[in-house]
Amino acid sequence: MSDASLAVGSGPATDDVGSVAERLGAARALFGRSLHIRTVDTGSCAVCESEIRLLLAPHYDLQRLGFFFTPSPRHADLLLVTGPAVRAMDVALAKTYTAMPQPKVVVAVGACPLGGIYAEDEVVHGRLENVLPVDVSIPGCPPSPLALLQGLLVAVGRLTEKVGRLGFAADLT
Amino acid sequence: MSEAGARTSRRGTTPGQAVRVMRAGPAAVVDVVRALAGVPGARLADLFGAIEDGGLLLRIVYALDRDGEYVVVEWPLKGREYPPLSDIDPAAFVEECEIYEQFGVRPSGPRLLNRLVVPPHAAHDFPRLGTPPPREGREPHAPHYVSGEAFEFPFGPVRGVALESLYMGLVTSGEEVIDIFLLQWHKHRAIERRLQGLPLEKALFIVERAEGLSAVANAWAFCQAAETIAGTTVPEAAQAARAVALELERLYNHAAALAALCQATGLSVGQAQAEAALEQFLRLNLACFGHRYLFGVITLGGVSRGPDLQALLHLLPPAHDELHRVTAALWSTNSFMDRLEACGVLSLEQVERLALVGPVARASGRGSDTRTDHPYGPYGVIRAADVNVAVEERGDVLARMKVMAAEAEESRRLLMRLAEAGAGEAVTEVRGQAGAALGWCESPRGESLAWLSLDDAGRIERARLRPGSFRNWRAFDDAARSRNVFTDIPIIEASFWLTVAGFAR
Ligand code: SF4
Numbered sequence: 001m002s003d004a005s006l007a008v009g010s011g012p013a014t015d016d017v018g019s020v021a022e023r024l025g026a027a028r029a030l031f032g033r034s035l036h037i038r039t040v041d042t043g044s045c046a047v048c049e050s051e052i053r054l055l056l057a058p059h060y061d062l063q064r065l066g067f068f069f070t071p072s073p074r075h076a077d078l079l080l081v082t083g084p085a086v087r088a089m090d091v092a093l094a095k096t097y098t099a100m101p102q103p104k105v106v107v108a109v110g111a112c113p114l115g116g117i118y119a120e121d122e123v124v125h126g127r128l129e130n131v132l133p134v135d136v137s138i139p140g141c142p143p144s145p146l147a148l149l150q151g152l153l154v155a156v157g158r159l160t161e162k163v164g165r166l167g168f169a170a171d172l173t
Numbered sequence: 174m175s176e177a178g179a180r181t182s183r184r185g186t187t188p189g190q191a192v193r194v195m196r197a198g199p200a201a202v203v204d205v206v207r208a209l210a211g212v213p214g215a216r217l218a219d220l221f222g223a224i225e226d227g228g229l230l231l232r233i234v235y236a237l238d239r240d241g242e243y244v245v246v247e248w249p250l251k252g253r254e255y256p257p258l259s260d261i262d263p264a265a266f267v268e269e270c271e272i273y274e275q276f277g278v279r280p281s282g283p284r285l286l287n288r289l290v291v292p293p294h295a296a297h298d299f300p301r302l303g304t305p306p307p308r309e310g311r312e313p314h315a316p317h318y319v320s321g322e323a324f325e326f327p328f329g330p331v332r333g334v335a336l337e338s339l340y341m342g343l344v345t346s347g348e349e350v351i352d353i354f355l356l357q358w359h360k361h362r363a364i365e366r367r368l369q370g371l372p373l374e375k376a377l378f379i380v381e382r383a384e385g386l387s388a389v390a391n392a393w394a395f396c397q398a399a400e401t402i403a404g405t406t407v408p409e410a411a412q413a414a415r416a417v418a419l420e421l422e423r424l425y426n427h428a429a430a431l432a433a434l435c436q437a438t439g440l441s442v443g444q445a446q447a448e449a450a451l452e453q454f455l456r457l458n459l460a461c462f463g464h465r466y467l468f469g470v471i472t473l474g475g476v477s478r479g480p481d482l483q484a485l486l487h488l489l490p491p492a493h494d495e496l497h498r499v500t501a502a503l504w505s506t507n508s509f510m511d512r513l514e515a516c517g518v519l520s521l522e523q524v525e526r527l528a529l530v531g532p533v534a535r536a537s538g539r540g541s542d543t544r545t546d547h548p549y550g551p552y553g554v555i556r557a558a559d560v561n562v563a564v565e566e567r568g569d570v571l572a573r574m575k576v577m578a579a580e581a582e583e584s585r586r587l588l589m590r591l592a593e594a595g596a597g598e599a600v601t602e603v604r605g606q607a608g609a610a611l612g613w614c615e616s617p618r619g620e621s622l623a624w625l626s627l628d629d630a631g632r633i634e635r636a637r638l639r640p641g642s643f644r645n646w647r648a649f650d651d652a653a654r655s656r657n658v659f660t661d662i663p664i665i666e667a668s669f670w671l672t673v674a675g676f677a678r
Contacts, residue, residue, distance in 0.1 A: 040331050041338040043360050046672040047385030047466050050429065052335035054455075057448035069334040080335075088292035088359045089338060092330050117382055122300055123363045142385075144465065 034066045035156065038076035040096050043086035043124060048110040048142045052080060060145045067152065073099035078155055081132070082109045084118040085125035097132055103162035105155045108134045109148065111141040191547055192401075192611050194245045202248045203256055206233060209246070210262045214239035216528040216541070218644075219622050220258065220268035222276050223635040224303055225249075229276050232624065232637075233258070233265075234611065238546040243611055245624075254281040264528035267647050274310055276303030286310045290361035290677045300363045302635075313354045314342055322346045330359045337673040343659065350662065353653045355646065360677040368636040373399050373473055373605055376633055380623075381468050384640045384675030386429075389415075389422040390616030391640055391675075392471040394623040396603075397549060398612030399473055402627055403603045411475035412550040413596035416558055417485070418462060418470045419614065420584040420591070425454035426617035426670065427577040427584075428496050433667035434574060435503070438512045446499040453492035460484035475600035482592045493585045500578045513571035517652040517665035520568055527648050531619020531641045532576045533669055537568035543615040552615075557594040558587060570668040577670075605631015616641045618671055642675030 039052060055062040056069070070076050073096045081093070097106070106128070111117050113128035114137055120126030128134050135158045138151035197205045209215055212235075219234040226249075233246040248255075257280030259266040270286045273279045279286060288310035291299055299305070314325060329340040342354035364383045368376045380395045381388040393415055400407060407415075432447035455465040461480040462470045469477055503509050519529075524537040534541060544552040544560045551558035563579030565572035609626040619641030626634040652665050 039335045041336070041360070043362050044337070044674065045382045045385030045388075046337055046674045047388075049335040049337060050386065050466075054448060054452060056334075057452050058445050059449065059452045071333055073331075082335075083360075084362065086360060086362060088294070088361060089330065090294075092338070092359070096331055117379075118362060118367075122296070122298065123361070141382075141468065142466065 034068060035077050035159070036068050036070040036075045037078045037080055037152075038070055038073050038096060038100065039080045039082070040089070040093055042081060042083035042089040042093060042113070042128070044083040044110070044112060048082040048112070051142045051145050051148060052082070052109065054145045055148060057145075060149065062149075073097075074101065076100045077104055077159060078152070079104065079106045079132075080109055081106060081113055081128055084112040084115070085128045085131055087123060087125060090131065093131065103159060103165075105135040105158045105162070106132050107151055107155050108137045109151075110143055111139060113137070114139055116141065191241050192243045192245060194247065196247045196249075199248075199251070199255075202233075202246065203261065205246055206258055206261050209233075209235040209237075209244060212237055212240075214541075216525070217262050217264040218243065218528065218620065219624070219637070219639045220265050220272070221624070221637045221639075222272045222278070222303065223626065223637075224276075225626075225634075229278055229303065231255070231272070234622065234624075236541075236547070236620070238541040241547055243547065243613070245611060250278060253278050256280065257282055257284065259284075262528075263526050267643075270310055273306050275301045277306040278303075279306070287313045288356075288358065290358045292358045292361065300366045302366055302369075313356070323351050325354070330356070339673045341662070343662065345659065348658045350653055350657050350659060353650045353662070355649065357646070357673050357677045360673045362678065364678040365636060365638060368633050368638075371633050372631060373603070373627075373633070376636060377471075377473065380636075380638065381471075383638055383678050384642060384672050385466055385468070386426060386672055387422065387616040387618060387621060387640055387642075387675060389418045389467050389471055390614040390621045391623070391638060393419065393550070393614040394612040394621045395625070395636070395638070396471055396473050396612065397614065398610045398623050398625040399603055399605070399627075401610035401612065402608035402625060403606060405474055405601050405603050407475055407550075408599035408601060409551070409555070410479070410595060410597040411599035413555070413558070413591050413594055414476040414479050414598065415471060416551050417480045417588060417591050417596045418467050418476070420588050421454070421458050421461065422467055423584045423617045424493070424496075424581055424588075425451060425458065427581045428454055430577055430667055430670035431496070431499065431503075431574065433670070434513075434570075434664065435509075437663035437667045438509055440503075440506070440509055443499060443503055443506070443509070446502075447496070450492060450496040450499060453488070453495055457484070457488040457492050460488055472600060473603040476598060477600075479598035480592075480596055482596070485588065485592050489585060489588055493581065496581060510571065512661075512664060513574060513668075514569060516570045516657060516661050517668060518567070518569045518655040519648055519652050521566075523648065523651050524568070527651070528644065529619070529648050530644050531616070532573055532580065533645050533648065534619065535563060536565045536572035536576045538564060538566045540564040541620075543613050543620045547613060549613060551591070551594075555594060557590040560587065570664055573668040607631075618642055618669075618675070619645060638678060640672075640675035640678075642671040642673075643678075645669060645671050646676045 108128045115127040136155045218236040229250045231248045235244045323346040326343040330338040338359040340356035344352035428451040435443035521538040542562045612623045622639040624637040
């Protein structure tokens with residue numbers, strides 16, 4: 001798995017989900033269980049949300065790849081964050097992140113959490129990594145569902161590495 | 174289904190002409206507002222402040238829908254208080270709260286004002302448009318019990334799968350929703366404040382991202398204001414290309430609303446089919462304009478590129494057929510229809526009292542649509558862009574979905590005709606110069622307004638963005654209270670199809 005935390009561009013112009021799906025399937029087999037995703041919006045324009053929701057649509061069908069969205073952070077392995085990390089969301093974001101069990105990965109979705117739309121000021125942090133450890137970033141305004149899928153693929157790799165580093169349950173913090 | 178039919182629209186109107194700006198002194202303003210509010214078909218479209226010549230200037234915008242005119246009343250304020258306009262026109266209340274929050278100036282009298290978008294943790298130096306109020310607005314929450322039985326069930330700000338951040342305080346005694354409180358400050362990005370001092374091109378980038386799901390409409394309203402100031406005439410081919418983008422935006426939004434509605438009613442088959450249609454519309458956008466959500470299409474003075482008409486003619490019919498198939502199947506699914514009927518009802522009286530816009534207003538019998546009432550761009554100017562406005566009477570979720578379905582049908586018809594009329598790439602230069610103007614556009618969620626004041630260098634002194642979402646959220650609690658249970662709330666939310674981003678900006 002690549003070390004680059006910047007996963008993909010705004011994605012290839014192709015509609016071909018197949019190859020990504022295949023690689024995702026392989027990575028998931030490596031990980032050995034289904035993956036649960038929690039989303040948090042920190043001030044998006046509502047379009048990144050739309051693309052994330054479409055991952056469940058028949059064209060992409062995320063669930064067939066063993067990914068599930070979960071309504072509870074306690075079941076989540078992966079946190080998808082949109083928006084420029086608005087300070088007003090600090091508490092909610094921190095609570096969501098802390099409630100997630102180890103190991104966990106944070107994926108920044110879109111140009112917003114990379115500081116591409118709003119610079120840091122009194123209203124926004126500008127970059128998500130100013131508040132959370134970001135494992136994978138998926139640039140694009142918005143990233144297409146296919147780009148999101150590729151980003152998830154990299155994130156699964158990260159998660160697998162983190163599992164490998166874990167020792168006994170007592171090591172979990 | 175009742176339809177307002179083909180209303181003949183005024184032809185040959187140059188955009189931006191149907192605006193009257195007048196100044197009113199403190200003695201006259203209350204009478205002026207009372208007179209405007211009394212005009213048949215008038216609605217309060219916006220109310221906002223700006224610092225001008227060292228003092229606060231309020232602008233009251235009335236839309237006289239039957240006369241095709243916007244009236245902007247400019248009212249220079251002295252002191253920290255003004256006579257409450259919401260006593261005359263209740264539609265002004267949310268804006269009064271906003272002006273208090275941003276400028277620290279309030280309507281006189283004992284009325285409590287609510288917190289809108291400035292978050293509770295905000296320090297005194299939090300960016301605002303003017304000086305902060307002496308005391309922040311009231312946090313709208315339920316008292317701990319309501320008649321001894323009910324409690325506030327907190328939901329949010331982090332909600333379901335890829336939903337926007339929004340806090341809903343559902344006041345309930347178990348099942349029925351007695352009241353609902355919304356907190357939307359989680360998404361405030363101080364966009365109007367950010368726009369100050371920017372040159373127009375830079376500002377446009379942010380304007381599109383204030384509410385990405387109405388990017389075309391908001392950008393068009395903004396550009397129209399700038400073009401009016403500069404006295405630019407946008408070439409006809411570019412006007413038609415803008416309309417192509419706008420109708421594509423309406424189509425994908427209405428498909429998305431239908432998908433959300435199916436999800437809210439737990440109808441996964443319908444949801445999958447509606448999402449398949451939505452994805453087809455987004456790919457159509459990509460093929461036509463190079464962006465799935467049509468960002469960057471509208472530019473100052475025209476469009477950045479013309480639509481790929483071949484792709485449009487080729488991909489539009491199958492995408493809309495797909496949507497039509499889902500809609501038809503849903504209309505004959507009784508269990509689905511039962512959930513929508515008599516759910517989230519808004520009466521015409523409520524719609525007019527709160528001056529609502531868009532499909533929400535049209536579903537309750539108010540047939541206003543800026544594309545016919547206030548001609549702009551090609552609408553009401555070229556025959557290919559004559560719009561039939563869909564109207565329903567019952568004001569429930571079903572009526573709103575019917576309006577959206579009819580509008581999608583109409584958008585398809587418009588797109589086919591615009592393609593024949595020849596929409597293409599064209600731009601004229603817009604020179605930034607001092608001045609002020611109003612721009613408007615019919616977004617998928619209703620009238621979107623933009624007011625611009627520019628300085629001598631063409632930089633922004635004040636940019637007011639009022640997307641349709643900003644007007645319509647205020648009716649959400651009324652709709653939610655109309656004898657609904659918990660599970661009706663997401664259904665009502667889908668039928669409004671608003672964004673928190675557009676409200677909180
Ligand atoms: S990255 Fe772009 S599309 Fe995504 S939320 Fe930010 S502005 Fe919107």
